[in-house]
Amino acid sequence: MQHKLYSNKDILILGLMLFALFLGAGNMIFPPLLGQAAGTSVGTAVIGFLITGVGLPLLGVMAIAYTGGDLQTLANRVNPIFGIIFTIIMYLAIGPFFGIPRTGTVAFEIGASPFLPESVNPMGWPLFFYTIGFFAITYFLALNPTKLVDRIGKILTPLLLGVIGILVIKSIVTPMGELQKPTEAYANSPFFKGFLEGYLTMDTIAALVFGIVVISAIKDKGVTDKKTITSLCMKAGFIAAIGLTLVYGGLSYLGATSTSIVGAADNGGQILSGSASYLFGSLGTVILALAITFACLTTSVGLVSATSQFFVKVFPSISYKTFVAILSIFSLVVANFGLNQLIAFSLPVLIMIYPLAIVLILLSFYRWKNESYVYSFALLFTGIISFVDGLAIAKINITFLQDIFSVLPFYSVGVGWLVPAIIGALIGMAIGNLMPRSKRSESIA
Secondary structure, eight states, rough: OOOGSOOOOHHHHHHHHHHHHOHHHHHHHHHHHHHHHHHHHHHHHHHHOOOOOOOOHHHHHHHHHTTTTTTHHHHTTTOHHHHHHHHHHHHIIIOOOIHHHHHHHHHHHHHHHEEEEETOOOOHHHHHHHHHHHHHHHHHHOOGGGIIIIIIIIIIHHHHHHHHHHHHHHHHSOOOOOOOOOHHHHOOOOHHHHHHHGGGGGGHHHHHHHHHHHHHHHTTTTTTOHHHHHHHHHHHHHHHHHHHHEEEEEEEEHHHTTHHHOSSSSSSHHHHHHHHHHHHHHHHHHHHHHHHHHHHHHHHHHHHHHHHHHHHHHHHTOOOOHHHHHHHHHHHHHTTTHHHHHHHHHHHHHHHHHHHHHHHHTTSOOOOOTTHHHHHHHHHHHHHHHHHHHHHHHOOOOOHHHHHTTTTGGGGTTTTTHHHHHHHHHHHHHHHHHHHOOOHHHHHO
């Protein structure tokens, strides 16, 4: 009878909440830039982008529900020490170090900065006062996580979908121009380039964090059966995935047709601003500002809530309300360093940890004898490759290792960790089958 506690309307609202949590400002900025750079190869590039920007996040939500409801439970399959360390790193990355501050900074640069006089330096006091207001609202909305479904699913998400839909539909009805030739990276390997661009959304990592928000919302309705919770998470995840696919496809098309009007842009924000202004005039700028603001705010609230819930478990003597305040204030401070600095610092870290998250998710749907060996070897081999790749992005080159790794399949397109991950899993399976079943494996089988 558990499933009767959740109606189809409740599932739809839950799915819309999850969609809004994923659709942050970065998610709106990267697809237009991908579209413009990919040009005539935009279709292939979008497919790659959708795998890391939609498919893996969907699997991430399902993995959290399937394995018991939080990231640490999943990471503990490797080792309890790895579980707590990896979980803390993931929450800090998607939370106060990168994800949460980025929502405030991007919201300001696209949602507020265009309305400032040219004589005003936007990166000074205007940014400071804007982020005070932004994170004050975040603090208020995140204080009561049980109301996230109502506040986001019923109010903010429809507004967000409305403003995005207006912009995308207008660009389809009255295209700005023809598709251009792809840049070199997209001409050579559009699929893998799009695949790597999906890292920047941070949605696969976010899925491991947002899973607990969705599960908490389901439990607040009185649902306690694990199978029912997993089923509801899957349904909500599919709704969110459909929404993200439509938005990403539409924004990529907008970017692909924008070159003749906007010119070659440095970032997706410029493409969105120029396109909105061309398609709707001054009203377009207002529409864009609303879309960005709503996208950033919903993501910020979700991240603050999920991160606070996690750290309450780690430090139970500190209240949820206190952690919401700490995260909001810390994120306010970090946001004032500026968007460029945040992106520059976060990219090497994402290159290091994103493959680990992908492998962890993919392994979670099957159980092996002595599975810790499978997880450990797969993640070890993955981590070595991704760590060196991350250092290279940070301009720290370990030449002799890079020369050795260059023989790996797909290494030249940034996915050199894939084959080592498979080999590591196979080695772990072989060792696990040779060893007697551990007591831990028996207890969780």
